[in-house]
Amino acid sequence: xxxxxxxxxxxxxxxxxxxxxxxxxxxxxxxxxxxxxxxxxxxxxxxxxxxxxxxxxxxxxxxxxxxxxxxxxxxxxxxxxxxxxxxxxxxxxxxxxxxxxxxxxxxxxxxxxxxxxxxxxxxxxxxxxxxxxxxxxxxxxxxxxxxxxxxxxxxxxxxxxxxxxxxxxxxxxxxxxxxxxxxxxxxxxxxxxxxxxxxxxxxxxxxxxxxxxxxxxxxxxxxxxxxxxxxxxxxxxxxxxxxxxxxxxx
Amino acid sequence: xxxxxxxxxxxxxxxxxxxxxxxxxxxxxxxxxxxxxxxxxxxxxxxxxxxxxxxxxxxxxxxxxxxxxxxxxxxxxxxxxxxxxxxxxxxxxxxxxxxxxxxxxxxxxxxxxxxxxxxxxxxxxxxxxxxxxxxxxxxxxxxxxxxxxxxxxxxxxxxxxxxxxxxxxxxxxxxxxxxxxxxxxxxxxxxxxxxxxxxxxxxxxxxxxxxxxxxxxxxxxxxxxxxxxxxxxxxxxxxxxxxxxxxxxx
Numbered sequence: 001x002x003x004x005x006x007x008x009x010x011x012x013x014x015x016x017x018x019x020x021x022x023x024x025x026x027x028x029x030x031x032x033x034x035x036x037x038x039x040x041x042x043x044x045x046x047x048x049x050x051x052x053x054x055x056x057x058x059x060x061x062x063x064x065x066x067x068x069x070x071x072x073x074x075x076x077x078x079x080x081x082x083x084x085x086x087x088x089x090x091x092x093x094x095x096x097x098x099x100x101x102x103x104x105x106x107x108x109x110x111x112x113x114x115x116x117x118x119x120x121x122x123x124x125x126x127x128x129x130x131x132x133x134x135x136x137x138x139x140x141x142x143x144x145x146x147x148x149x150x151x152x153x154x155x156x157x158x159x160x161x162x163x164x165x166x167x168x169x170x171x172x173x174x175x176x177x178x179x180x181x182x183x184x185x186x187x188x189x190x191x192x193x194x195x196x197x198x199x200x201x202x203x204x205x206x207x208x209x210x211x212x213x214x215x216x217x218x219x220x221x222x223x224x225x226x227x228x229x230x231x232x233x234x235x236x237x238x239x240x241x242x243x244x245x246x247x248x249x250x
Numbered sequence: 251x252x253x254x255x256x257x258x259x260x261x262x263x264x265x266x267x268x269x270x271x272x273x274x275x276x277x278x279x280x281x282x283x284x285x286x287x288x289x290x291x292x293x294x295x296x297x298x299x300x301x302x303x304x305x306x307x308x309x310x311x312x313x314x315x316x317x318x319x320x321x322x323x324x325x326x327x328x329x330x331x332x333x334x335x336x337x338x339x340x341x342x343x344x345x346x347x348x349x350x351x352x353x354x355x356x357x358x359x360x361x362x363x364x365x366x367x368x369x370x371x372x373x374x375x376x377x378x379x380x381x382x383x384x385x386x387x388x389x390x391x392x393x394x395x396x397x398x399x400x401x402x403x404x405x406x407x408x409x410x411x412x413x414x415x416x417x418x419x420x421x422x423x424x425x426x427x428x429x430x431x432x433x434x435x436x437x438x439x440x441x442x443x444x445x446x447x448x449x450x451x452x453x454x455x456x457x458x459x460x461x462x463x464x465x466x467x468x469x470x471x472x473x474x475x476x477x478x479x480x481x482x483x484x485x486x487x488x489x490x491x492x493x494x495x496x497x498x499x500x
Contacts (some may be wrong), residue, residue, distance in 0.1 A: 013272070016269060016270045017453050018269070018367065019268070019364065020265070020268070020270070021264070021267055023265065056493045082368050083372070083376075084372055084376045084379055085378060085379075086379055089372070089375070089376035089379055090376045090379030090493055090495055090496045091380075093375055093484065093493035094493075094495055094496070094497075096484060097482065097484050104484060105487050105488075108491075109372075111365075111372060112267070112368045114363075114364065115368065118332050118334060118365065121360075122332075122334055122339070122361060123333045123360070124361040125343055126333075126334045127334075128334055128335060128384075129334055129343075130340070130386070131384065131385045131386060133381070133382065133409060134384070136380070136381060142380075142498035143499075146498060149407065150381055151407065153404075153407040155404045157407075159383060159400065159445055160427070183426055207353055208274075234346060234354060235354075237389070240345055241272060241346065241354075243339065243340050243344075244340060245340055245343075246336075246344070246391045248393070248396060249393075250393045
């Protein structure tokens with residue numbers, strides 16, 4: 001039997017946001033590998049082994065998946081959202097590059113998913129409807145000064161911004177520093193959107209002006225979207241619409 | 251009958267990349283509105299009227315969709331990729347904001363899709379596996395100096411980059427200027443990926459170093475991905491893997 005490895009995105013949570021392509025490979029898999037809450041989204045069935053592991057063991061998990069594929073298993077590595085956006089795809093390729101030469105010639109494919117920032121943007125309207133950037137605010141894997149530098153340059157470029165991993169218990173201060181940098185670079189009325197658990201039962205969206213935003217509005221389940229200087233709000237009954245127009249004047 | 255409007259993303263082309271959520275609303279729709287090639291992806295059936303229109307009439311198309319929804323139709327506005335990324339969502343909300351007050355209280359939802367840059371990244375490996383930005387290179391709706399400024403700042407921030415609409419017959423020179431700016435800001439070995447028609451039968455991927463990249467490598471069907479300074483290539487039999495590691499040293 002010829003093994004393979006698929007690195008797939010399960011989308012932000014709702015089953016209706018999982019692509020048919022991903023559903024099809026899960027149906028063919030012998031093994032599913034991933035972080036505990038994402039593996040929990042895959043239904044058990046005969047012939048399928050679920051390998052759930054804790055956070056922060058991405059390289060060990062990747063090597064395990066590659067070993068099983070090399071042994072002839074049909075292995076699916078699951079991420080939330082899109083596997084190529086702050087998720088498992090880079091970790092697997094780090095393991096491939098540093099591993100046995102034979103791993104390079106395995107049948108490996110990445111299958112995209114609906115990433116959190118685009119699910120959040122859709123819920124709010126179209127805040128990323130113009131040029132934007134996407135920054136992981138965790139400094140576990142990069143120095144904080146690089147994050148600061150990117151935030152400043154992104155604000156100067158007038159990008160809309162999406163932030164992943166804005167805040168965790170072990171790094172409570174990072175998002176506060178982020179807000180301080182944004183307040184230096186942007187006007188107080190800049191729109192900022194806190195989108196928590198989009199498409200899941202506990203979904204919550206909150207729109208604020210930068211001047212009123214506080215660190216407590218975000219946690220690790222939140223994606224934060226910051227508008228560009230052109231981003232607008234349409235008030236109406238119910239949740240407002242936040243969108244960035246397509247046109248920028250001279 | 252109570253009308254509604256759904257602004258949906260059909261993904262990059264393959265049926266297996268259309269979310270079940272989008273498939274479900276298309277099955278309930280009375281009217282589908284969009285650019286000719288995207289409407290052509292929706293199957294005809296009794297009770298469904300297809301309204302295909304030409305490019306560059308996004309506001310007229312949006313108003314038409316809103317009028318029909320206000321009249322009780324179940325209207326789906328289709329975009330390729332994700333509707334919130336350089337597609338129809340912003341155009342519809344521009345029409346809402348400038349239109350009759352009653353349009354604000356219509357039942358409007360945006361349903362996300364797999365956007366071209368993430369489908370392209372998945373095919374190549376994980377080139378957007380770290381902080382990145384996304385820029386529309388068309389200067390139809392914004393001044394060219396703003397694009398130049400964003401390119402320079404994005405390179406200085408060491409973002410990976412995704413470019414939509416890199417080149418058209420009416421703007422043959424923009425992508426050449428883009429390459430010139432990147433050559434000033436980045437090293438000659440910087441990896442650049444040209445991904446054309448991803449997930450469609452005529453899909454073509456090409457990886458080059460910045461020094462060898464030429465404007466002719468892109469057209470309007472191409473998404474261009476530029477790595478960060480950390481983006482790596484894994485050579486192997488067949489197409490190489492391009493990925494950006496998660497870790498950035500001090």
